[in-house]
Amino acid sequence: MKSVLSERMTIHLHDIEHRELPPAAAAAVRALASDIRHRLGDRPHTGTLQDPALLDQIEQRAAELPVAVRHAVRPPATPAGATVVRGFPVDDAEFGPTPQDWQAAAVTAADPRHLGSLELDIAMLLLARCAGEPFGWAGQQNGRLVNNIVPAVGHEDEQSGASSSTLLSPHTEDAFHAARANLLMLACVRNPDRVATTVSSVREVRLSEADLRTLTVPTLPILPDVSYGTDFDQPAPPLPTIWFDETDRATLRYDPAYTPLDDADPAFRAAYARLTEEFARVCHAPALAPGELLLVDNDVAVHGRVPFRARYDGTDRWLKRVNIRLPERRRRALESSENGYGQRVVAPFRASTDRTAERGRTDERADERGSVEQP
Ligand SMILES: [Fe+2]
Numbered sequence: 001m002k003s004v005l006s007e008r009m010t011i012h013l014h015d016i017e018h019r020e021l022p023p024a025a026a027a028a029v030r031a032l033a034s035d036i037r038h039r040l041g042d043r044p045h046t047g048t049l050q051d052p053a054l055l056d057q058i059e060q061r062a063a064e065l066p067v068a069v070r071h072a073v074r075p076p077a078t079p080a081g082a083t084v085v086r087g088f089p090v091d092d093a094e095f096g097p098t099p100q101d102w103q104a105a106a107v108t109a110a111d112p113r114h115l116g117s118l119e120l121d122i123a124m125l126l127l128a129r130c131a132g133e134p135f136g137w138a139g140q141q142n143g144r145l146v147n148n149i150v151p152a153v154g155h156e157d158e159q160s161g162a163s164s165s166t167l168l169s170p171h172t173e174d175a176f177h178a179a180r181a182n183l184l185m186l187a188c189v190r191n192p193d194r195v196a197t198t199v200s201s202v203r204e205v206r207l208s209e210a211d212l213r214t215l216t217v218p219t220l221p222i223l224p225d226v227s228y229g230t231d232f233d234q235p236a237p238p239l240p241t242i243w244f245d246e247t248d249r250a251t252l253r254y255d256p257a258y259t260p261l262d263d264a265d266p267a268f269r270a271a272y273a274r275l276t277e278e279f280a281r282v283c284h285a286p287a288l289a290p291g292e293l294l295l296v297d298n299d300v301a302v303h304g305r306v307p308f309r310a311r312y313d314g315t316d317r318w319l320k321r322v323n324i325r326l327p328e329r330r331r332r333a334l335e336s337s338e339n340g341y342g343q344r345v346v347a348p349f350r351a352s353t354d355r356t357a358e359r360g361r362t363d364e365r366a367d368e369r370g371s372v373e374q375p
Pocket residue numbers: 171172173303
């Protein structure tokens with residue numbers, strides 16, 4: 001399949017959930033991020049954000065933040081599966097030029113003239129820790145726990161966050177992997193042309209019973225996207241596109257750009273195409289403004305981006321992204337046997353959450369639908 005949404009698509013501007021981070025709560029996050037940065041001084045923590053001293057600070061001090069912060073970053077509450085959180089102030093002057101690529105973004109986060117990027121990284125880790133467990137991927141952006149999304153020369157037409165002139169087709173983030181995020185948090189540093197992010201929810205589409213049945217049958221694999229490289233030699237298990245969770249609500253794994261649709265029979269391809277059309281029909285298209293956060297429930301909604309012309313002059317659209325695991329979420333039991341094409345998560349907060357869960361656990365058995373806690 002060439003592209004999921006036609007570039008002539010009609011964007012339906014339904015309202016998605018909006019939340020306000022109260023000013024005192026936003027100020028508390030900023031102040032704590034700034035304090036943590038000061039304490040860390042010149043330690044070499046900007047490359048991957050995996051410095052143990054930084055991680056300790058996040059782990060110990062996220063609890064200091066007001067309850068209103070946790071409330072603002074809870075998972076999206078409506079069937080749209082996405083929420084815009086407003087009220088986190090960013091000052092453009094603190095950021096310096098938009099970096100040329102994610103590599104440059106990691107380096108310039110250490111620039112003492114522009115500390116906004118590093119402080120926003122730290123703030124996002126705090127916010128993400130309030131929501132769940134932030135994690136990264138060893139094979140993506142060098143394992144950095146906060147990814148920078150900027151358009152990069154030579155990548156304009158790719159299906160990755162570095163692209164610009166092509167439509168970034170709606171997709172589940174890291175759909176190929178069983179350890180993919182439950183929740184994505186995107187923060188907008190700048191977006192001068194108000195380029196829209198697209199979000200479509202499987203819980204807002206209308207499909208026939210027959211199509212639903214077809215899409216719940218494991219039929220095709222989903223392969224890793226180009227940001228992980230292209231050298232894979234692993235067996236590729238077929239996956240269901242749609243799966244009903246333990247509350248009988250639809251969840252999905254969907255990434256047509258990395259799904260070999262030509263290998264499926266016509267009935268499956270037709271059902272998949274109808275799902276794709278439905279995603280276009282129910283598409284929300286928030287154009288994030290500086291300081292806005294977009295929370296996407298990655299089990300419920302697919303996301304993408306409309307095409308835009310990159311400027312490459314230091315003023316380009318710049319988002320930051322954190323992957324978040326929600327330890328209480330359950331997924332399809334068979335996912336635990338997937339090999340993930342050798343891609344590993346960097347999950348420094350996993351152990352402490354599991355210890356806490358262990359203490360609070362009474363008699364937790366596998367539920368009757370055979371779900372497992374995700375790996
Ligand atoms: Fe994505």
